[in-house]
Amino acid sequence: MHDLNRPATGPAVVRLAxxxxxxxxxxxxxxxxxxxSVEFGRGTFTAVMGPSGSGKSTLLQCAAGLDRATSGSVHLDGQALGDLNERQLTVLRRERIGFVFQAFNLLPALTVTQNVLLPLQLAGRRPDRDRAARILRRVGLGERGRHRPAELSGGQQQRVAIARALVTAPAVVFADEPTGALDSRSARDVLELLHESVHDAGQTIVMVTHDPVAASYADRVVFLADGRLAGELHGPTPEAVAERMTSLGGWADDAATPLTPGLRR
Structure with missing residues (x-):
């Protein structure tokens, strides 16, 4: 049984006001x-959903300091992003934020381990191969460190991207449609990995998705419509998410289609 009234736990890592x-x-x-105005607590997994043009990507970009709010405030890990210049924002994103995108964005000439270590190198930190190896084991790719991305499946490449996002021990990981390019089995594996990162390691994850089944792996779903908050669900089920999205007009075209085959929890 899901508790639809359970509040987000932990202090806010990201706060938009x-x-x-x-x-x-x-x-x-x-x-x-x-x-x-919305908060994302430490050690929580939040999905952000809404119809096309509802503001999902803009919310993620403002929360991550990729775009500046016209008004209002954004705090990340206690830091007001509006107080930072572009150089300081770049440093904050590099050190305190992990990103996972639909396109895996791995460098094909580098090995898996080198791809994972890249954020540390860009931050001027010592490449910690032991940490990279631990994280690769955690994402189920402990034996693939010397492989190139082209030697991996799509799901494995996305797991490398997740390992890369986690290597700096970020305050928050922003994931933008992380399963959009994957088959249902690989998508399920990636979503289970994200879920485990939250509940076993205390990571904070904010994920934009259009898929009610993917959203059901989160602790909470925040809905947007026309740039405004349109409610939220705690302990979401695919059916409850799909019903809410249909009422917002964001899933009407797919409402008669079965939920993603093979991805159901």
């Missing part, structure tokens, strides 16, 4: 985010 993000000129301005 009255965030508004406007694009375009005043005469044709579009508010991608409109007075959004």
């Amino acid at each position: 009255s965030v508004r993000k406007v694009y375009g000129r005043p005469s044709s301005a579009v508010a991608a985010l409109d007075d959004v």
Whole structure:
């Protein structure tokens, strides 16, 4: 039984307060985010969902310091992002944030281990091969460190990307459609890995997804519509998420289609 009223646990790692993000000129301005206030607690797994154009990607970009809010405030790990210049934001993203994208973004000329170590090298930190090996074992690729990305399946490449995101021990990992390019079995493996990273290692993960089944692996789903918060679910089930998305008009085209085959929990 899922508790739909259970609050997020742990102190907030990411906090957005009255965030508004406007694009375009005043005469044709579009508010991608409109007075959004939301927190993501330490050691929690949150999925962000909404119809196309609802502001999901903008929320992720503002929360990660990839884009600046027009007004309101964003705090990450206690740091007000609005107080930082571009160089300081770059350092913060490199040291305190992990990113996982639909495209794995691995460098084909590097080995798996070298890809995982890359964030440490970019941050000017000593490449810790022992840590890389531990994380690769944790994601089930302990024997693949010397392989090149082309020698791995799509699901394995995404697990390398997750290991790379975790190697700096970030305060938060932002994942943008991390299973969008994977088959259902690989997607399930990746989602279970993300779930384990939260509940076994205390990682904080914020994941944008369009898939109700993928969202059901999270502790909480936050819904957006027209740039505004449109409610949330705790302990989500695929059916409850799909019902909410249909009511928002964000899953209407797929509502008659069965939930992702093979991915059901």
